[in-house]
Each structure stands twice: as C-alpha cells, then as structure tokens.
Amino acid sequence: MRSKRLSAGLLSVAAALSLVATTAMAAPKTVTLWHVFNLDTDMIYGGIEAFNKAQDEYRIEARVVPATSMVTELIKATATGSVPDLATLDNPVVASFSGQGTLTDLSPLVAKSEIVKPGLYFEGPWASAQWQGKTFGVPRDANTLALYYNADMFRAKGLDPDKPPRTWSELRAAAEKLRDPAKNVYGFGFSAIQAEEGVFQFLPFLTQAGGSIDKLDQPEATAALDFLVDMMKAGIISKDVINQRQYEVANTFMAGNTAIAFGGPWELPRMEKEAKFDWRLTLLPVKDDKNIAASALGGYVFVVPKGAKQPEGAFKFIEFMSDPKILNEGWKTGRLAPRTDVKVENPRWPQAYGIYREQMQSAKARGPHPQWPDISKALQTAIQEALTGAKPSAQALQDAAKKIQPILAKTPL
Secondary structure, eight states, X not given: OXXXXXXXXXXXXXXXXXXXXXXHHHSOEEEEEEEOOOOTTSHHHHHHHHHHHHOSSEEEEEEEOOTTTHHHHHHHHHHHTOOOSEEEEEGGGHHHHHHTTOBOOOHHHHHHOSXXXXXXXXXXXXXXXXXXXXXXXXXXXXXXXXXXXXXXHHHHTTOOTTSOOOBHHHHHHHHHHHOBGGGTBEEEEOOOOSSHHHHHHHHHHHHHTTOOGGGTTSHHHHHHHHHHHHHHHTTSBOGGGGTOOHHHHHHHHHTTSEEEEEEOGGGHHHHHHHOOSOEEEEOOOXXXXXXXXXXXXXXXXXXXXXXXXXXXXXXXXXXXXXXXXHHGGGGGGTOBOSBTTOOOSSOSSHHHHHHHHHHHTTEEOSOOOTTHHHHHHHHHHHHHHHHXXXXXXXXXXXXXHHHHHHHHHHSOO
C-alpha cells in the first residue's frame, strides 16, 4: 500500500515537473533593449507593446538610457560582457563601434529579410550603418536640417514670405534686412557650439560650397566658414551662437529674437505650441555659383552588440520596427522614416513634412568613420576659432586639416 502511494506521489511530482518544464519551454525569450527616447509619444513605445502582443517567442524588455550617456554605457557593457541584445546609436558613432569590432554583422540577416531591404532606404541613413562593405545596423529614424523663418517678420520688412531665400546671397540679403538691433532681433541663427551639434549645422555649408571634410585646407571650405564669419562681423548673426545648442537657437527663433534659423523636425511639436507667429520652413539655400543641394543627416540606428544573447530576436524586433505602419507613426514627434517607400498620408505639419522629406534626399551621413569623434573635434575647434576671431577661417581650417589628414591617411572615408 505504501509503495502504491509512493508511486502515485512520484507520478504527481513527475507530472508537476513536466508541466513546469513545458511552461518554461513556452516562456518567451527576453530581448533586452537600450534606447534613448524618453518621450512616451515616441513610436518605440507603441512598437514594443505591439511586438510583445503580436508573437510569443520573444519579449522586449527596455531600458531608457540618456542620449549623452549611451556611448559610455555601451562601452562599459562591452568591457564587462554584459551587453544588451539591442541598442539605438546616434548614426555618426555607429562606425566607431563597428571599427572596434564590438557590433554584430547583420549582413546575413539583412540578406534573408523580406522587410529590411537596402534599396528601400535613403542613401544617407543606409550609409551611416555600413562599414567596410558590411551592415552593422539598420536605421530606425532620420532627421535633417531645413530653414525656419518668421513669415510675420518678412511681411513687416517688405519681404514676400512666399518667396523665401533660395541662395546664400538671398539668405544674407534677407537676414540683413530682417535684423533689428533696436528690438534685439538677429537676422539668422544656427548652432556653432563646440560639440557635435556645431559640426552638424556647419556641414551643409561646407558641402554646398563644394568642400568636404578631407579637404578643409582648400578654398571651398574657407568660403563656407567665411560666409558665416562675415555675417557675424556684420551683426546679422549673434555672437551667442558659439555657445548655443540647437534647441537654444530654436528658443531664440520662437521668442522672436531670430528671424531665420537652422533647425530640425524634432522642434516641430514645441514650435506648434510655443511660436506665437506665422512660422514656415524652406529648403536650405544653396551657394549661388555651385547650386549643390545638401544637408546633414541625423537620426538613430538599431545595432546588435557583439555578445548579445538574442541576436535573432533583436533582429525580429528591428524588422517589426521597420514596417511602414510603424514608421508612419514617427512623424508625430518629428521623426522622418529612413525609407523611400514610406510616405505619411495627411501628415501633421504638412508643409514641414514636404520640406524635410525633400531635404532628406540630399542629407549626407557624417563619416562614416571609426574616428569620427576626433575628426569632429578638430572641425569644432576651427569653427570656434574663426567665429571668435582667434584665427582667420583659412588658418583655422588648415590647422584642423593637419589633425584630420593623418587619421584619414590611415583609414580613408
């Protein structure tokens, strides 16, 4: 009798263990995600919720990392072997991690994907995730720069707001006319801060002038920087731009202290709330004798760190987030889709959407280069030196070129 009870007990335990094992096998695998998007309106939140509900093989567990800390946090995680399965990186630093061999080559997964197809992406965003012929990331979103202008100020100064400046000479002429020292109004504003933001906003001028990062000692680069220096000397641009981040330049525009300003689509939500005047956007003006359409590329890229425990699950989420239905949601917070096949129907801020989407076609990636931070730092110094009058533009850029050329001699762009 005892043996029968024992046998029955063992069978019960075995059945229970079997149930636990079955339940464990059915439990979704955790995919850890680090991202920088702290606004709950960002498309990543809806994407995570929808992905977790749509299938039961994987579950995304997300952690928000401040944008200013992401690179440092990922470097520490790589050193300790505790990397997330998936992360979002600002596009110019992807090559830095790729060049150090700390990212997973996604080329095989992309080759088999029915959703992530290289030919569907804008050239700039896709290029930002490539290194030495391999794909180390997939663009999540994109942004670029366009020209905000105060249409009410245009009318007050006798300028036609329906005919915004199309060339550098027209930009300078309009900005000079709009300048009003008595009201503390500057004609034009942009960020020249000694940080990546300053380089981001200078690069369009450099490219429009026919220059490039590997030829800073040439006349084209000098022409680009002199254009800005001369406007500052004339009082058209505030000397404060050397200390202003992009959002601070936007603040001066929304406050009515800057008539025309460089800015990105991420400013649209607060522009809508805070600007108490008729504001509009237009494409970046081109240099008169060159007619080169160009802007700088911003945005984030999904990457899978080497050592990730769930690379396949991470890529499935990348594919999910790359679906046009998800990417359409990005524009609600001023995030452009990095793909040419995604077009938002009846977009919020329709005029702005048309301008930024067209400007995206000429948006150039920064680099890609594994030592982009060093390259950028040299250019940041040159911009500051020229705008503060510490050195003539040509000399400042020549000094920057001397720092950059050895880097590019070792690893070309």
